[in-house]
Amino acid sequence: MNDRKSYRPNRQDASQPKPPSAVRSASRGAAIRAQKRSQEDAHRIANQYATAPHPAQAPKRANVIDDRPRLKIIGLGGMDGGGSKNTILVEYMNDAIILDAGNDLGVDLPGINYGIADMAYLETIKPKLRAYIITHGHLDHIGALPHIVPRFPAPIYGSKFTIGRIEEIFHNFGLPMPDGFELKTVTMNENTHERLKIGPFMVELVRVTHSIPGSTMVVVDTPVGRVINTGDFRLDPNPLDHERTDTERLKQLADEGVLILLSESTTTERLGRTPSESTIEQSFIDIMDNAPGRIFVGLFSTNMNRVQMIVNAAVHHSKKVAMDGRSMVSTLEMAVRNGFVRVPKGTFVPIANVSNLKDSDIVVVATGSQGEPSSALVRMSMGDHKHIKLKEQDTVILSSTPIPESGNDALIGNMVDDLMRKGVHVFRHETHQIDGVGPLHVSGHASVDEYKDIIDMLHPKFFVPIYGSYRSKQRHIEIAVEQGIPRKDTVNAENGDVISFTPNSMEITGKVPHGTVLVDQTGAIVSNIVIKDRIILAEEGLVAVILTIDKKTGNLLTSPDIISRGFIYMRDNEELMNAFRIELRRAVTQRYKRVDLDRFKQELREHVTHFLFEQTQRSPIVIPVVNVIGGKGGEKPLTNNGDTNGKTKPEETEELQRRFQQMRAKLLNQDARID
Numbered sequence: 197m198n199d200r201k202s203y204r205p206n207r208q209d210a211s212q213p214k215p216p217s218a219v220r221s222a223s224r225g226a227a228i229r230a231q232k233r234s235q236e237d238a239h240r241i242a243n244q245y246a247t248a249p250h251p252a253q254a255p256k257r258a259n260v261i262d263d264r265p266r267l268k269i270i271g272l273g274g275m276d277g278g279g280s281k282n283t284i285l286v287e288y289m290n291d292a293i294i295l296d297a298g299n300d301l302g303v304d305l306p307g308i309n310y311g312i313a314d315m316a317y318l319e320t321i322k323p324k325l326r327a328y329i330i331t332h333g334h335l336d337h338i339g340a341l342p343h344i345v346p347r348f349p350a351p352i353y354g355s356k357f358t359i360g361r362i363e364e365i366f367h368n369f370g371l372p373m374p375d376g377f378e379l380k381t382v383t384m385n386e387n388t389h390e391r392l393k394i395g396p397f398m399v400e401l402v403r404v405t406h407s408i409p410g411s412t413m414v415v416v417d418t419p420v421g422r423v424i425n426t427g428d429f430r431l432d433p434n435p436l437d438h439e440r441t442d443t444e445r446l447k448q449l450a451d452e453g454v455l456i457l458l459s460e461s462t463t464t465e466r467l468g469r470t471p472s473e474s475t476i477e478q479s480f481i482d483i484m485d486n487a488p489g490r491i492f493v494g495l496f497s498t499n500m501n502r503v504q505m506i507v508n509a510a511v512h513h514s515k516k517v518a519m520d521g522r523s524m525v526s527t528l529e530m531a532v533r534n535g536f537v538r539v540p541k542g543t544f545v546p547i548a549n550v551s552n553l554k555d556s557d558i559v560v561v562a563t564g565s566q567g568e569p570s571s572a573l574v575r576m577s578m579g580d581h582k583h584i585k586l587k588e589q590d591t592v593i594l595s596s597t598p599i600p601e602s603g604n605d606a607l608i609g610n611m612v613d614d615l616m617r618k619g620v621h622v623f624r625h626e627t628h629q630i631d632g633v634g635p636l637h638v639s640g641h642a643s644v645d646e647y648k649d650i651i652d653m654l655h656p657k658f659f660v661p662i663y664g665s666y667r668s669k670q671r672h673i674e675i676a677v678e679q680g681i682p683r684k685d686t687v688n689a690e691n692g693d694v695i696s697f698t699p700n701s702m703e704i705t706g707k708v709p710h711g712t713v714l715v716d717q718t719g720a721i722v723s724n725i726v727i728k729d730r731i732i733l734a735e736e737g738l739v740a741v742i743l744t745i746d747k748k749t750g751n752l753l754t755s756p757d758i759i760s761r762g763f764i765y766m767r768d769n770e771e772l773m774n775a776f777r778i779e780l781r782r783a784v785t786q787r788y789k790r791v792d793l794d795r796f797k798q799e800l801r802e803h804v805t806h807f808l809f810e811q812t813q814r815s816p817i818v819i820p821v822v823n824v825i826g827g828k829g830g831e832k833p834l835t836n837n838g839d840t841n842g843k844t845k846p847e848e849t850e851e852l853q854r855r856f857q858q859m860r861a862k863l864l865n866q867d868a869r870i871d
């Protein structure tokens with residue numbers, strides 16, 4: 197999916213700090229430079245996913261009449277890697293539509309679930325937006341809709357299965373929708389070549405094969421010419437649901453003329469043709485014929501045609517089927533309700549009942565084919581599953597391969613190791629030949645010959661590769677040139693590029709604000725600043741020093757409290773901690789009475805940062821907390837040595853001191869790592 201930089205530390209020396217005596221003295225400058233460096237690193241890593249510039253800095257175009265008869269196509273996402281927040285805007289004068297609005301699940305930042313395209317540009321043309329047209333129901337094409345549509349309301353168009361998926365993700369979305377928001381969807385029939393007028397555009401969906409039912413190309417006839425977005429596709433001659441790509445219709449559309457082809461580029465480096473989905477059917481029948489006990493199958497939760505194939509094979513072998521994993525069950529319910537998966541009565545059993553049935557009667561279809569940490573299969577492999585305890589004689593089939601460049605290989609490897617430790621028989625696609633069975637997975641994406649076929653079939657005037665890394669889009673351009681498209685009529689555009697078209701010309705005429713908005717597990721947006729702090733915390737840790745100072749004398753009332761997280765284990769570093777306390781005492785004695793509290797805290801932070809770097813070569817986040825306790829003067833105690841309004845009675849001072857001591861005790865008790 198992505199080959200971005202990870203936030204995970206790549207430290208050469210992560211060993212324990214050297215004892216103070218062994219440390220050469222580092223200059224103050226070195227300490228400051230080190231801290232700056234770790235901040236810059238965090239900045240750089242977090243900025244791979246920076247949001248667009250603030251609207252105040254962005255060019256404002258709202259409500260300006262656009263009378264240039266040019267068609268503009270802008271990738272707000274999806275021009276920078278497969279599976280990446282695919283969001284393409286089609287804009288003509290005073291109307292615009294959005295083709296797909298997906299999320300990027302490949303974001304590797306602490307606490308982040310996915311990214312979505314920044315909609316700063318859409319904000320500036322909001323009144324133009326007429327519709328969202330969706331190619332298919334994978335999350336990287338629909339996952340941003342619950343975030344974006346409430347802010348920019350417009351009806352969502354798609355095939356029946358796609359609309360079913362969209363309703364499903366809105367239903368399962370973690371956050372409430374704004375008051376008065378109503379989800380408006382329009383189901384289009386991709387089999388009857390239904391055409392709908394949306395503003396100045398005529399829109400049609402054309403059936404294609406991929407790895408989810410209801411996948412379509414989107415045809416948009418504009419006043420400038422015809423645009424076709426392939427969505428994700430392959431040209432499977434024999435799909436499991438027998439719904440082949442509607443090449444007849446594509447040829448008719450091509451005969452009428454195609455101005456622009458936006459073609460998916462995920463796997464343009466794979467030669468030949470992707471094998472048909474039907475080639476894996478016999479492998480499942482063979483394994484079911486021979487498996488001694490229960491059978492567990494891991495696959496992508498939306499691959500309903502494959503679920504149907506497994507159900508058919510199970511029924512053929514008189515086995516029952518249980519489904520496991522929330523996303524799998526949710527999509528299956530929708531698919532059954534809409535008639536995309538047909539299951540004979542009595543075939544499905546709840547996962548909780550599996551242990552009551554004979555082992556040879558059971559097939560479990562589960563999430564976890566990518567080794568996702570909380571998925572059903574991983575929980576089983578770790579012995580943490582509520583209903584399933586794996587045993588020897590069980591068979592696990594992984595009907596998938598790792599998503600390229602996702603980093604999932606290691607997760608899957610660990611899961612397979614755990615499964616094998618339990619004596620389970622594991623079949624993987626990668627080792628199917630060694631295991632003496634047929635293929636267990638085929639890709640949902642095309643290979644080079646299929647990409648060629650689409651270019652030949654549609655012979656567009658202009659060719660724009662989309663949905664892929666720069667290199668796979670560049671490869672796609674080479675394929676197009678080989679198929680006879682002049683190189684000048686192709687462009688490898690990036691996110692934010694405005695590609696402007698007339699019937700005879702294509703050029704990049706500008707750049708609009710674009711970027712990534714980060715979303716956490718709850719569905720909430722997370723600020724880039726928070727991410728930068730998290731990266732520094734992850735890399736360097738945190739040290740808080742708590743000083744309790746007598747207001748009158750300026751002396752420390754207690755020994756300084758030091759709390760650290762993710763920095764060093766303090767109990768193993770007593771010598772350092774003792775030296776640290778001496779430094780803190782010295783700082784209080786020398787500076788506290790000479791400067792105001794804010795300045796003192798600032799100096800303390802710098803001094804501690806310098807000291808810790810000198811001692812450990814690390815630069816944690818330092819948080820100084822200074823509690824000033826009122827003396828005989830009886831002024832308001834706690835956290836401030838400045839002016840206070842009104843006098844505090846001695847008993848109130850005592851009460852506050854007592855509360856502070858309690859708070860301190862509580863804080864220290866919570867922390868097993870303080871000394």
Ligand SMILES: [Zn+2]
Pocket residue numbers: 332334406428
């Ligand atoms: Zn897809």
